Amino acid sequence: MKQALLKAWRVRGWLAWLLWPIAQIHGILVRVRRSLYRSGFFAVDRFDVAIVVVGNVVAGGAGKTPLVMAIVKHLQSQGLQVGVVSRGYGRSSQESLQVRPETPTYESGDEPALIQRATGAPVFVAKLRTEAVRSLLARYPATDVVVCDDGLQHYALSRNIEIAVFDDKGVGNGWLLPAGPLREPWPERLHQGVNLVLHTGLTPAFAGFTSSRKLADYAVAADGSRVEFNALDHQPLVALAGIANPEAFFDMLRSRGLRLQKTIALPDHHDFTMEDLSALTGCTVLCTEKDAVKLFALTGHAGLRLLAVPLEFSPEPAFFTALNGLLAPLISQLPSDHGHQTT
The missing domain is CATH 3.40.50 (Rossmann fold)
Structure with a gap:
């Protein structure tokens, strides 16, 4: 068994090196794309509401959805009106849709359905998250905060707070796709908009807030x-x-x-x-x-x-303290009529 694992590791290592040139090109394209959005060459949709994006820079699951639910419940407990948007991975339709308790999961996606049932918050899905936000605010204009489940790389949506989520795998070999697991360069991306880092595993690979997770x-x-x-x-x-x-x-x-x-x-x-x-x-x-x-x-x-x-997931208290500090000035700046217009 040990020899088989070692052989598999060697094969993956050689594959990573073979794919390394492609990963370098990927890195260049990622940086160019991001700079085009930041410079205004590509349009960015802005909304008069606080937008929190929860995502990751590593391909695959890292615990984003449990964190989204924890954030929504935390903000609801403070009396804030919270909505959630998502692309709705794997759903059959592409149009903007409000996820309701009776919505079939093949129309909503499994994670949006879970978020809606767990939190009771308005949840909207669309191929473009900007369209989901627009539909959400048209239906619920009194929304204080929109939480975006995934979408760290969806730069067309302006955001006020970015939260990057990691599990125990950290950044893997530290290389970009397809030679490694990274969608964006790290820690470079940390200094380009990411406000908070949360680890969902038991042994964080580097600095950031921690969390606990156990089954009920x-x-x-x-x-x-x-x-x-x-x-x-x-x-x-x-x-x-x-x-x-x-x-x-x-x-x-x-x-x-x-x-x-x-x-x-x-x-x-x-x-x-x-x-x-x-x-x-x-x-x-x-x-x-x-x-x-x-x-x-x-x-x-x-x-x-x-x-x-059920999974009982809890970010450490210091995480919510930091989130509250980032949100406080944004909430205070909401328009008095609480209407939302894009610019």
């Missing part, structure tokens, strides 16, 4: 009822996840003492079908909340017991 002590059925973990202690369980890092979910379940008879890892944003569930008839299946927004619609016909396990 219970699971939730489709009807909203809770099932305590101690009721599952002696049951053979199947764990299923279609997220960026399924093994992290499986490990957290095991750390809570749950006995997993089988695990099923699927690609992020996986479009579940009845075929995925056909072999699980009669089983008790644990999944993430993100997967549940799709799976709960199927399991009534699958003959299995599906339970979603």
Whole structure:
């Protein structure tokens, strides 16, 4: 096993070196594109509302959506009117759409659906995030803050605060795509607009705010009822996840003492079908909340017991203190009539 891992590492290393020239060209194009937006050569849509972009410079999932939900709930607790915009990865339509509880996930995307159900905030999706913001403010003109789920590289949308999210992988080998995981040069990007850095893992790779994440002590059925973990202690369980890092979910379940008879890892944003569930008839299946927004619609016909396990995610208090400090002057400058116009 150790020799196989070493061989795989060597292969990836050689591939990275072979792709390094392409990555260098990518870096040049990224810098040119960003400078064209900053110079005004490309148009930037500006809105009379505070806009917070939560994203990452690394390809793949790093915990953006849990952070978006935590930020929205924090701002709501302060009495602010908060809206959320997203591209809605993997959805079937392209037009601007408000995500409602009854909206099918194939129209909204799984993450926007999860955010709406978890926070109750207005959530809008569109191919262009600027269009999503425009639709949101037209429908909810009293909005104080718009939180953008992903979109750090969507420079056409002006933003007041940028938050970069990293997991334990950090910046990987530090190279740009396709030789490495970076969408933009780092730490160069840190000094070009990023206001806050938050680590969602257990071992941050470099300086930034930290957070804690653990599974709740219970699971939730489709009807909203809770099932305590101690009721599952002696049951053979199947764990299923279609997220960026399924093994992290499986490990957290095991750390809570749950006995997993089988695990099923699927690609992020996986479009579940009845075929995925056909072999699980009669089983008790644990999944993430993100997967549940799709799976709960199927399991009534699958003959299995599906339970979603909530993730309890909490940025350290100092993160919210810093965010409050950045937002305070922006909120105080909102127009008295609270109408929003683009410039």
